[in-house]
């Protein structure tokens with residue numbers, strides 16, 4: 001199936017709408033200003049000026065309006081992981097990703113998100129790109145639309161719970177694997193029998209290790225599961241999951257910042273040690289512990305800094 005995307009100015013957009021008005025159809029998707037269905041091509045125009053042409057006649061119709069970039073599946077050789085089927089990026093995929101594992105402050109969050117083949121262009125239109133190219137503010141602005149549009153599940157493992165299971169000996173790998181499995185399970189349940197072509201997990205562990213972590217779970221998602229690193233660049237479902245997980249992380253950071261009375265810094269660097277030391281002096285160890293991943297080296301560093309300031 002051909003596919004082409006053009007960016008049109010207002011004048012051309014008006015002409016296009018006029019040209020296809022006999023084929024107009026109603027499409028109530030976010031951002032859509034006009035849609036038409038030809039015998040061999042579907043045309044969708046968005047508020048942003050983007051026009052998507054799909055179907056056998058897509059390239060022919062698009063060529064009437066400009067020379068769009070024809071979209072091909074970005075099957076990069078770079079990501080490490082399993083071989084994905086051809087045209088994977090155009091399939092109906094359930095993707096999952098996590099965030100927060102490297103941050104001393106704040107939770108671990110995992111999201112799983114289903115994008116049906118016919119939603120892919122819409123999801124791109126909503127602003128989903130490889131999340132590495134998006135900043136936090138942009139992600140905050142995109143996430144509500146994604147959550148309203150896509151079947152998803154997002155899990156926030158609070159610091160209290162994280163510290164509790166970590167103290168029991170759970171590795172981060174195990175924590176992540178359990179959360180991914182859980183989130184995927186939730187989405188599959190919500191899909192009510194509708195099956196994704198594939199499930200893609202942004203890889204943090206080899207398949208064997210992943211399944212070993214969750215081997216005692218009553219329900220294990222296995223069917224059509226693929227693993228790859230940099231998966232947010234391989235399908236928008238993972239990119240969307242990554243954004244939703246990130247925003248859940250940021251929201252919990254907002255809540256904890258409120259409690260701490262300072263804006264909690266991300267990461268695990270020196271600023272983090274300093275901020276942690278301040279909270280330690282002001283509110284005590286229990287409070288600090290309740291908002292951090294306590295086993296990180298930052299905890300001891302913060303204690304040292306605080307001791308010098310006392």
Ligand code: MG
Nearest residue numbers: 097098202203
């Ligand atoms: Mg990831």
